[in-house]
Amino acid sequence: MRVAVVGGGAVGVTVAHDLAAGGADVRLYERDEELGDDRTRPRDRIEGSSHRAAGVLAPRPTDGVGAEIASRALDRFEWLSDRDHRFSVHPTPQVTLVDAEAGGKQAALREQTDAAREHGVDVACHEPEAIADRFPELDLGGVGLTAVTERAAYATPGPGAYVAAMADRARDAGVDCWTGVETSVSHRGDGPRVDGERFDAVVVAAGGWTKRVLAPTGIQLPLKPYRVQALVSGADYDGPMVLDTEAGVYFRPHPAGLLAGDGTVPEECDPDGWEPGGDDWFVDGALDAVANRTGHDAGADAAWAGIATATPDGEPLLGEVESGLHVATGWQGHGFLRAPATGEVLAAQVLGERDPIEAYAPGRFEGVPEFAVEEGMSL
Ligand SMILES: Cc1cc2nc3c(=O)[nH]c(=O)nc-3n(C[C@H](O)[C@H](O)[C@H](O)COP(=O)(O)OP(=O)(O)OC[C@H]3O[C@@H](n4cnc5c(N)ncnc54)[C@H](O)[C@@H]3O)c2cc1C
Incomplete structure (x- = not known):
């Protein structure tokens, strides 16, 4: 064939x-x-x-x-990481944070977490106080509910x-x-x-x-292509991966310090004419969110956009x-x-x-x- x-x-x-x-x-x-x-x-x-x-x-x-x-997918990533010295996956839990005032989002997080658990995913909701000792790198002020996904990782380099x-x-x-x-x-x-x-x-x-x-x-x-964004900062961070739903930002450790992302521009873009650099509003918002949660007040070494696809x-x-x-x-x-x-x-x-x-x-x-x-x- x-x-x-x-x-x-x-x-x-x-x-x-x-x-x-x-x-x-x-x-x-x-x-x-x-x-x-x-x-x-x-x-x-x-x-x-x-x-x-x-x-x-x-x-x-x-x-x-x-x-x-x-x-x-995780099985295959791990398999490759064990066999190819150029590519690694770093097992790191991901913590999702929902604001104390966001009742609707808390209900949605509980619902999603229950559904994921039913299908064998190792994830659970916790009150913020219950995870504070485990993740001392994070300031959980203002957070009403968290979910920790245990089987998660990030890819390096x-x-x-x-x-x-x-x-x-x-x-x-x-x-x-x-x-x-x-x-x-x-x-x-x-x-x-x-x-x-x-x-x-x-x-x-x-x-x-x-x-x-x-x-x-x-x-x-x-199918609609749309822009999403990421940045790398020198902030010295070695905690869990975080999805801060209030800020609309996620971040994780990175070989240069920390990588933060999302910056979704929720409109169709032209895949032949899009802006590849990170927008100022995204960079400022992501760095603010990182500073609020980790205390790291570093600038962005690089920021970029790319294309995601919606259905x-x-x-x-x-x-x-x-x-x-x-x-x-x-x-x-x-x-x-x-x-x-x-x-x-x-x-x-x-x-x-x-x-x-x-x-x-x-x-x-x-x-x-x-x-x-x-x-x-x-x-
Ligand atoms: C900033 C950012 C952060 C993201 N973060 C994550 C994340 O953390 N986790 C996650 O799961 N996903 C993430 N995504 C989404 C992820 O990047 C994509 O969903 C995924 O890479 C898609 O892979 P793909 O192979 O389908 O497409 P692509 O990687 O885009 O590959 C398509 C390829 O087709 C080639 N091509 C196009 N036209 C032609 C042509 N005419 N002839 C020949 N070749 C052609 C292109 O050059 C390209 O290499 C992120 C995306 C962005 C932009």
């Missing part, structure tokens, strides 16, 4: 590797010159989201499919290292990697083509650029859109932490070894519904 994978981010390299390991003859197309790198912050001119991600691996799925994906390590494994498995090549996909009824060349199957894992790659096919996807129901678009033509996108800001599992699932579907996940089927909507971009980190 000849398969083309378009897009060499975390999802694309995983699908390509797993397809080749499953016996397919695979070609991977990536428009960037490199597949991954070992940097702790993104290169200026690189657009792929996997290079710009925060590397937070803190899933809190609330259904069975999400729990299966999250658990499998950065998420690009996963891409690089997985790309090497893909090459070893026989994947023919074409970098520096910007492609488009067509479908003339006899099967999918990449730049006119016919393949038995094509997987488009082009993140926020998926609609543009598919444009010649006329296929419409309910009408917040679930991915993962599966076949036309005979032999598959997509994998719509991660709502959580595509990196799920990539080892979503890539695996899609490879198995393409090889005919697994049924599609109905909840993620790209054709599950009536036409292309109008919808608003919802930020992935909200409660």
